[in-house]
Amino acid sequence: MELTLWTYEGPPHVGAMRIATAMEGVHYVLHAPQGDTYADLLFTMIERRDRRPPVTYTTFQARDLGGDTAEMVKTSVREAYDRFKPQVMLVGESCTAELIQDQPGGLAKSMGLPIPVVSLELPAYSKKENWGASETLYHLVRTLLLPVVPAPNTPRPKRDPNIRPKANIIGPTALGFRCRDDIREVLKLLAEIGVDVNVVAPMGSTPDDLLRIPNADFNICLYPEIALTTCTWLSRSFGQPIIKTVPIGVGATRDFIAEIGKVADIDVSQALARSHADTLGNWDAARVSSSAEAGASRLPWYSKSVDSTYLTGKRVFIFGDATHVLAAARMATEELGFTLVGIGTYSREFAREVREVAKKHGIEAVISDDYLAVEAKIAEAAPELVLGTQMERHIAKRLGIPCAVISAPIHVQDVPARYSPQMGWEGANVIFDSWIHPLMMGLEEHLIGMFKEDFEFAEGHMSHLHTVPSQESRRESVATDHAISSTNSSNQAVLTPVAQAIEGVTWSADGEAELKKIPFFVRGKIKRNTEKFASDRGITSITVETLYDAKAQIGQ
Amino acid sequence: MALEPCTELPVKITADIPVLKERGQREVFCGLTGIVWLHRKMQDAFFLVVGSRTCAHLIQSAAGVMIFAEPRFGTAILGERDLAGLADANEELDRVVDQLLERRPDIGTLFLVGSCPSEVIKLDLAKAAERLSTRFFPKVRILNYSGSGIETTFTQGEDACLGSMVPVLPRSDEAGLMVVGSLADVVEDQFRRLFDKMGVGPVYFFPPRRAANLPPVGKGTKLLLAQPFLSDTVRSLVARGATLLPSPYPLGIEGTTAWLKTAADAWNVDASRFEEAIEPPVKRAKIALDRYRQALIGRKAFLFPDSQLEIPLARFLSRECGMELVEVGMPYIDRLLMDKEIALLPAGTLISEGQDVDKQLDRCREARPDITVCGLGLANPLEAAGMATKWSIELVFSPIQGYDQAADLAELFARPLERRRRLTV
Numbered sequence: 002m003e004l005t006l007w008t009y010e011g012p013p014h015v016g017a018m019r020i021a022t023a024m025e026g027v028h029y030v031l032h033a034p035q036g037d038t039y040a041d042l043l044f045t046m047i048e049r050r051d052r053r054p055p056v057t058y059t060t061f062q063a064r065d066l067g068g069d070t071a072e073m074v075k076t077s078v079r080e081a082y083d084r085f086k087p088q089v090m091l092v093g094e095s096c097t098a099e100l101i102q103d104q105p106g107g108l109a110k111s112m113g114l115p116i117p118v119v120s121l122e123l124p125a126y127s128k129k130e131n132w133g134a135s136e137t138l139y140h141l142v143r144t145l146l147l148p149v150v151p152a153p154n155t156p157r158p159k160r161d162p163n164i165r166p167k168a169n170i171i172g173p174t175a176l177g178f179r180c181r182d183d184i185r186e187v188l189k190l191l192a193e194i195g196v197d198v199n200v201v202a203p204m205g206s207t208p209d210d211l212l213r214i215p216n217a218d219f220n221i222c223l224y225p226e227i228a229l230t231t232c233t234w235l236s237r238s239f240g241q242p243i244i245k246t247v248p249i250g251v252g253a254t255r256d257f258i259a260e261i262g263k264v265a266d267i268d269v270s271q272a273l274a275r276s277h278a279d280t281l282g283n284w285d286a287a288r289v290s291s292s293a294e295a296g297a298s299r300l301p302w303y304s305k306s307v308d309s310t311y312l313t314g315k316r317v318f319i320f321g322d323a324t325h326v327l328a329a330a331r332m333a334t335e336e337l338g339f340t341l342v343g344i345g346t347y348s349r350e351f352a353r354e355v356r357e358v359a360k361k362h363g364i365e366a367v368i369s370d371d372y373l374a375v376e377a378k379i380a381e382a383a384p385e386l387v388l389g390t391q392m393e394r395h396i397a398k399r400l401g402i403p404c405a406v407i408s409a410p411i412h413v414q415d416v417p418a419r420y421s422p423q424m425g426w427e428g429a430n431v432i433f434d435s436w437i438h439p440l441m442m443g444l445e446e447h448l449i450g451m452f453k454e455d456f457e458f459a460e461g462h463m464s465h466l467h468t469v470p471s472q473e474s475r476r477e478s479v480a481t482d483h484a485i486s487s488t489n490s491s492n493q494a495v496l497t498p499v500a501q502a503i504e505g506v507t508w509s510a511d512g513e514a515e516l517k518k519i520p521f522f523v524r525g526k527i528k529r530n531t532e533k534f535a536s537d538r539g540i541t542s543i544t545v546e547t548l549y550d551a552k553a554q555i556g557q
Numbered sequence: 558m559a560l561e562p563c564t565e566l567p568v569k570i571t572a573d574i575p576v577l578k579e580r581g582q583r584e585v586f587c588g589l590t591g592i593v594w595l596h597r598k599m600q601d602a603f604f605l606v607v608g609s610r611t612c613a614h615l616i617q618s619a620a621g622v623m624i625f626a627e628p629r630f631g632t633a634i635l636g637e638r639d640l641a642g643l644a645d646a647n648e649e650l651d652r653v654v655d656q657l658l659e660r661r662p663d664i665g666t667l668f669l670v671g672s673c674p675s676e677v678i679k680l681d682l683a684k685a686a687e688r689l690s691t692r693f694f695p696k697v698r699i700l701n702y703s704g705s706g707i708e709t710t711f712t713q714g715e716d717a718c719l720g721s722m723v724p725v726l727p728r729s730d731e732a733g734l735m736v737v738g739s740l741a742d743v744v745e746d747q748f749r750r751l752f753d754k755m756g757v758g759p760v761y762f763f764p765p766r767r768a769a770n771l772p773p774v775g776k777g778t779k780l781l782l783a784q785p786f787l788s789d790t791v792r793s794l795v796a797r798g799a800t801l802l803p804s805p806y807p808l809g810i811e812g813t814t815a816w817l818k819t820a821a822d823a824w825n826v827d828a829s830r831f832e833e834a835i836e837p838p839v840k841r842a843k844i845a846l847d848r849y850r851q852a853l854i855g856r857k858a859f860l861f862p863d864s865q866l867e868i869p870l871a872r873f874l875s876r877e878c879g880m881e882l883v884e885v886g887m888p889y890i891d892r893l894l895m896d897k898e899i900a901l902l903p904a905g906t907l908i909s910e911g912q913d914v915d916k917q918l919d920r921c922r923e924a925r926p927d928i929t930v931c932g933l934g935l936a937n938p939l940e941a942a943g944m945a946t947k948w949s950i951e952l953v954f955s956p957i958q959g960y961d962q963a964a965d966l967a968e969l970f971a972r973p974l975e976r977r978r979r980l981t982v
Contacts, residue, residue: 004632038586041933045933
């Protein structure tokens with residue numbers, strides 16, 4: 002049993018729903034108790050879809066358990082087929098149905114439907130949503146394409162150099178983070194370098210489209226959590242190479258283009274040169290109009306401009322799915338000049354890659370799906386900005402730290418109406434704006450550092466976010482102080498004891514008063530550094546002098 | 558062969574009220590959803606669901622759009638190890654509760670909430686609650702109820718939660734009125750003022766705003782239901798000596814008057830004093846309601862089953878707003894709690910109990926109602942098909958009871974129509 006306040010992923014059958022809902026012509030019969038239809042809301046509300054997900058639930062109740070629940074499965078399959086006439090049927094269980102073991106997939110297969118039936122085995126008590134989506138996509142593709150897999154070691158015919166290369170984009174699903182706009186942005190990138198798109202799957206595709214997958218020259222594994230298993234199988238079965246770079250960030254987008262150039266054997270040097278040449282800091286009409294044609298991001302110039310200098314060394318903590326975390330770490334450090342003080346993912350399948358990045362920055366990766374563990378790590382690292390999921394917004398609120406969302410799980414505000422990709426050139430623009438926005442603006446940061454007793458611009462207040470220095474911001478400020486200085490467990494508002502003060506070190510009154518003068522967002526870090534400094538030197542009471550001694554030794 | 562989804566022929570239950578009983582796919586919430594409003598009502602309580610990742614996902618999908626510095630609910634997620642042996646699961650539960658209470662010393666009442674998985678593997682949470690309660694007494698009270706989908710539908714979660722508190726209510730045989738069912742704080746205050754004016758009292762509200770302040774119950778307790786979904790709670794309160802005052806529910810002017818009158822009669826309040834107390838708010842409410850009546854009169858309404866508020870709402874919509882009722886769906890009907898309301902529906906109203914959602918959608922599309930009351934899984938798809946909807950969950954989250962909310966209630970149904978009138982895109 003695992004205590005959780007928030008879960009990073011849903012159960013695996015929600016992953017299967019994400020595949021079914023992303024596609025056309027696929028129907029999913031889910032053996033599940035009454036109430037599990039809540040998952041429809043993820044699609045109709047969070048993603049604001051205009052139709053019901055293609056899912057039929059058996060919705061058994063307690064009174065059915067004494068009877069023949071297997072018969073309910075067969076009725077549901079039959080009725081779903083008659084009503085929706087899908088081209089392919091997925092059949093599976095939710096967590097409760099898994100306990101009563103009706104084998105719905107096997108039952109459905111034995112019913113003689115005139116369409117392929119994919120039986121999904123998704124262990125709900127050990128696996129989660131992304132795994133469910135990945136498995137579902139893999140089994141669906143495999144079921145459809147197995148009959149046409151060529152004999153082993155059949156060489157793939159070489160592409161006619163007069164025909165433009167063709168790619169499949171694999172991975173975008175319903176409920177994915179910004180998948181809708183990422184696809185458009187990637188299509189633009191591909192058009193720029195002369196690559197045609199064969200199939201985008203599962204988003205928007207039909208089973209017939211999946212049958213055309215082998216026609217492409219290579220596969221772009223856009224969301225590895227969903228697509229890597231399928232891409233690997235396609236590579237093995239049809240000899241299609243995999244493009245593994247995920248184009249989030251300016252550098253990654255350049256690498257993505259370069260990788261495609263190599264795999265597809267095409268010249269991409271012009272596109273790469275364009276991305277370097279045009280920084281778009283120039284506002285003349287010709288440039289503004291040419292910027293309508295992608296080819297470069299504004300991020301490099303924005304980030305180089307002096308207004309961004311104060312971003313240097315901002316301490317950032319990154320958490321989310323592995324793909325977005327890896328991309329964010331690179332952007333944060335190489336494209337925005339932040340300092341990485343924490344990194345982690347809930348995607349255990351990609352733990353190795355995340356650990357490597359952590360190692361490069363001299364920190365330890367948090368590989369966990371335990372919200373409380375992540376919360377504790379963030380409190381300990383005392384960052385100035387958290388880049389995470391909807392769940393990190395809860396943590397950041399409690400700790401009073403600015404936060405931006407970079408990865409699923411998300412809520413309705415992260416499925417915006419406006420064009421907001423994360424990938425490609427425009428994606429980098431979107432990211433620059435959304436990550437910088439929660440930080441205190443430079444001038445305000447300076448002034449609050451200088452004058453502490455302003456009646457309007459109070460501690461922790463960020464006037465560009467329109468929060469009045471009301472009780473709200475004061476409470477947050479107090480909460481943070483509290484969280485940071487919490488040394489006793491009677492701190493009742495706090496669920497996780499935030500990193501404890503080091504044993505045997507106390508703050509003198511003047512030391513503590515001086516600590517309060519340290520700008521809000523770095524105070525936690527200074528406090529921890531000073532305590533460690535004192536403890537290492539056997540100092541038991543921290544005075545003003547100790548504080549500055551520590552600062553001189555350690556720096557910020 | 559009770560399992561084949563089947564459509565039984567209408568059965569007469571009261572003169573002119575046929576009930577269409579259906580079985581098939583049900584598009585409803587499970588009782589765990591009750592946590593979404595109960596955690597706000599009782600701020601010193603914590604709701605720990607014992608279930609699967611699905612349960613955790615449900616609650617956070619519903620409530621996670623609010624950003625919590627201090628979450629007031631969580632899930633003990635069962636793993637494969639827990640499914641292997643029950644003794645182990647009990648130890649695990651103790652460990653999780655320890656962990657939670659150590660970190661949240663402010664919790665006064667902890668609800669262990671059962672789910673489908675915990676019910677199917679027959680994890681005895683009642684016993685666990687008892688065991689843990691003994692350990693943590695008197696600092697923390699630990700109670701148990703089931704919010705599982707196999708046993709409860711949406712608002713029945715509140716019924717189960719309140720039901721679990723009944724045995725620990727203090728005993729008192731003195732006369733008193735207990736208003737049962739979650740009400741918005743502002744509505745509670747209004748009712749309290751009205752009862753004071755009439756001289757009805759003492760009045761207790763159940764659930765209380767803090768789980769620690771439990772109302773007393775005994776032979777002198779008279780129960781007035783503010784919500785229609787409290788079947789089990791009422792029966793356990795009656796078992797503790799309380800008397801039920803059957804009444805229509807306080808939705809709309811008529812409903813509120815009938816509801817207050819039920820209490821006034823039980824307290825032998827004389828007619829003039831009653832009239833005097835209700836006259837000002839009734840007068841106000843009539844003026845306010847009239848505005849929306851103009852928008853709603855003659856329009857057709859179709860209500861999908863969701864919260865059991867459907868019959869009282871339909872009564873309000875037809876009698877006070879002049880709407881025509883196409884179909885009134887209920888997840889289930891408890892005659893003890895619903896007869897007074899059913900009697901007020903226009904003769905011949907089609908009431909359905911249970912659901913086969915695809916067939917019900919067929920009927921709904923066929924009837925082309927002006928407004929469809931349904932859950933969020935259906936609302937946007939119906940809107941996209943050109944039909945105005947009122948999502949039903951809002952009715953559980955909004956202050957809708959009492960005189961001063963009668964117009965607000967009507968407005969909830971008029972708003973989607975008004976919106977359609979305004980939008981030109």
